[in-house]
Amino acid sequence: MHKAVFILPLVLLAACQTPREACISDASGNLPTINRLITETEGNLARGYAIGTREDVEIERDYCERTLQDGTVVQVRCDRARTVERRVPVAINLYAEQAKLDSLYERRNDLQARIAPAIQACVAAYPEE
Known part of the structure; x- marks a missing residue:
């Protein structure tokens, strides 16, 4: 059931794309993820x-x-626990982080070169209206 909660927004988003946008999105593969990781690492x-x-x-x-057995309604203390996610600084190895960034740049360049023909095919197949 939880998978459906995550898939539904993706299906709705895909339904809003033009055929050209959907084609380019499919052709782009991991490029958006790599770009996000580059931004984060920078x-x-x-x-x-x-x-x-x-x-x-x-x-x-x-x-x-709370209602007692005799029908009397009383106020009782009911503490509720909730989980709160907080953002915190995390130490990193700057040299390793730079190496990761260099690797991501290289990966992005390789991927862009590989997907360029597929994106051009999408543009040719679905010209702007």
Whole structure:
């Protein structure tokens, strides 16, 4: 059931694409992911650290109504725990991060060269209207 929750927005988004956009998106493969990783890694190097997440548990103090067996309604304390995700700095090895960035640039260049003919075919197959 959880997979359907994640797939539905993708299906709806795909339904909004023109045939040309869908073709280019299919042809692009991992390029958007690589571009996102490049942006993230460049940010890490600029800051000198990465941004990670940590989950903290917070207790919300509240009162709830409860009905006793005799029908009396009483207020009782009902604390609720909730998980909060927080962004935290994470130490990185700047040399390893730079090597990762160099590798991502190389991967992107290779991928762009490989997908260029497929994107040109999409443009030819689905000219702008």
